[in-house]
Amino acid sequence: MDQVKIGRFIAEMRKQQNLTQREFAEILGISDKTVSKWECGNGMPELSFMYPICNILKINLNELFSGEKLADADYKKKAEENMITLVKETENMKKNIVGGQVLGCVDTIEMDICEVHKTNVEFWSTIGNEFLGAAALPSWGGLFPSEDKLKLLGSFSDKKVLEIGCGNGHSMKYAADMGAAELWGLDISAKQIERAENFLKAQGINAKFVCSPMENKCELPNDYFDLVYSVYGIGWTTDLDKTFKHIHMYMKKGGVFVFGWSHPIHKCVSVENDKLIFSNSYFNEEWYCADMGDKKIMLSNRMLSTYINALADNGFVIEKLIEATDPEKAAASNNDFGRKALMLPTVFAIKARKV
């Protein structure tokens, strides 16, 4: 489907009906931002909106998919072409790549902070660790080079250290083993914190915990931490700007912040018959809901520039951006994910400093 052509057509037909973007959005029960995104060619309406859109704009589905008014003579040929494209694209859109796994099906959603928190807490409090396999230091995740090789975090000795999205505490154990002077963990799930607390206590490690969404200002002390890190944690936030603003507040001047997350390009490309094909737009930052066994998760893919600009906007300087695959790990994995990781990064890590 030609998103740009369809977007222009929606705008033209909306104007013919004398509707503003806001009025059109109100009838559909969505935000005018979403309408603007469609009209700029930066996203397609969800399937559930297509029929109502056609009704309001007085066009038919075939014309919507074609992005133009159709004469009777062209109708059948266009319908056939559109059906074929739709079936192919639906198949590809259903591929939900989370970590190294291609799972279930994905639905685009309007982001609602409470819903996102509720859904993700439920996932992480129940099956999350087993289902996704919690990433823990020295691994930054997937087939990425390990922290032992990269040394992004530097020395932990005498440092006050905070982990964002600490999960069941396995990365905190690494920080303790590396000599952290004080250890704090933040997580949205009370159950994860309980697991982390029990796990660390059993190893004789003391740590403090705060249960809060990372995007909220919480009771962590200001100007306090030398080192803040997050392993597959940051991408869960509903608000990147607020998250970085608050992390910046908790850190001492000169402190280091390192985080790793799934590389956005990896989510756009799937492996089919030994070929890599683009199955999603890199520019698509829409929120989606994905089935994970009998639970769900809600996430969005953010472009690398979104992370980098949010860091810069919130007082960080970027010292390093790592996009890499450990070639030995990838070759040893001998599967589609390994073959893909040899051609593009599946994980990225950023080291930034508070100035």
Ligand SMILES: C[S@@+](CC[C@H](N)C(=O)[O-])C[C@H]1O[C@@H](n2cnc3c(N)ncnc32)[C@H](O)[C@@H]1O
């Ligand atoms: C992949 S796990 C992190 C695993 C952890 N790095 C470790 O070493 O075990 C992601 C964690 O982020 C937490 N999380 C999800 N959304 C969050 C949010 N908005 N604020 C804080 N934590 C969140 C989840 O509860 C989960 O424990």
